[in-house]
Amino acid sequence: MKEKLKIAIQKSGRLSESSLKLLKECGIEFDNGLNKLKAEAFNFPLEVFFLRDDDIPQYVEDGVADIGIVGENVTLEKNRYVKLVDKLGFGKCRLSIAIPKDQKYKSIKDFNGKRFATSYPVILGEYLKRNKIKAEIQEISGSVEIAPGIGLADAICDLVSSGSTLFTNGLKETEVILNSEAILVANKKLKKEKLHILDKLLFRINAVKKAKNNKYILLNAPNNKLKAICEILPGMKSPTILPLEEKNWSSVHSVVEENQFWEIIEKLKINGAQGILVIPIEKMII
Ligand code: ATP
Ligand code: ZN
Numbered sequence: 439m440k441e442k443l444k445i446a447i448q449k450s451g452r453l454s455e456s457s458l459k460l461l462k463e464c465g466i467e468f469d470n471g472l473n474k475l476k477a478e479a480f481n482f483p484l485e486v487f488f489l490r491d492d493d494i495p496q497y498v499e500d501g502v503a504d505i506g507i508v509g510e511n512v513t514l515e516k517n518r519y520v521k522l523v524d525k526l527g528f529g530k531c532r533l534s535i536a537i538p539k540d541q542k543y544k545s546i547k548d549f550n551g552k553r554f555a556t557s558y559p560v561i562l563g564e565y566l567k568r569n570k571i572k573a574e575i576q577e578i579s580g581s582v583e584i585a586p587g588i589g590l591a592d593a594i595c596d597l598v599s600s601g602s603t604l605f606t607n608g609l610k611e612t613e614v615i616l617n618s619e620a621i622l623v624a625n626k627k628l629k630k631e632k633l634h635i636l637d638k639l640l641f642r643i644n645a646v647k648k649a650k651n652n653k654y655i656l657l658n659a660p661n662n663k664l665k666a667i668c669e670i671l672p673g674m675k676s677p678t679i680l681p682l683e684e685k686n687w688s689s690v691h692s693v694v695e696e697n698q699f700w701e702i703i704e705k706l707k708i709n710g711a712q713g714i715l716v717i718p719i720e721k722m723i724i
Pocket of ligand 1: 448
């Protein structure tokens, strides 16, 4: 039988949709009907397991799955023997300490002798130890944000993305312990055949990630401005320049990085670019 790579992704939760989308964008097709435990890809040697995110690090360590998509937060908390292969750029959040908003706060020393409620006792414990704070940690599995209100704890350590949950529970964020995003983890002892499939998958993931971070840009410019415009637009190798029907005008095509995007557009306009079109890129292979 031909070797297959087994990937574990979250069954239902905040990482599920983006994990499925990433595999789809990699051109991998499978049937993910409701309540399925696993699915086989039709067009790539991949088997997909749908699991609770908390179990993924352990399954990958044990080799039940070869690789997995899981939050950095969960991976660190579970402290399993797995390899970080790639950061995936979604599921971004931070693990933070929060206290009731009307309480004064000077520094982390304020937490000496206090009680924390958290679902992340390992990460919080290490953080407190590193900072030489002696505090009590109460592990709870959900609705951590209500703990101060019901007198269970003085402070909480929980995941935050927008901060709206903290706000509605009358809490304020005081320290960020960890910035997290979804990562690809792998078993540390994958066989050669499996590593080969993983390489193929990573090649596709990187093409998808690159494409997301870049945009295709088209614009028109008078020929006497082309030099300045080409300096602003480096392109993959160099920009493409095509003559327009109108005399002394050209069309310039190039690729720009998302994070420099607005800055570049402003400079292009100042330098005489007109009719700027920006188009998403589906895959990008350099
Ligand atoms: P499961 O049923 O699989 O155990 P869960 O309830 O533990 O799910 P989710 O709330 O779906 O987990 O979150 C999964 C992951 O999404 C988190 O571990 C974290 O990495 C990421 N995440 C991103 N933003 C947030 C957020 N605002 N709150 C919680 N998790 C977030
Ligand atoms: Zn979970």
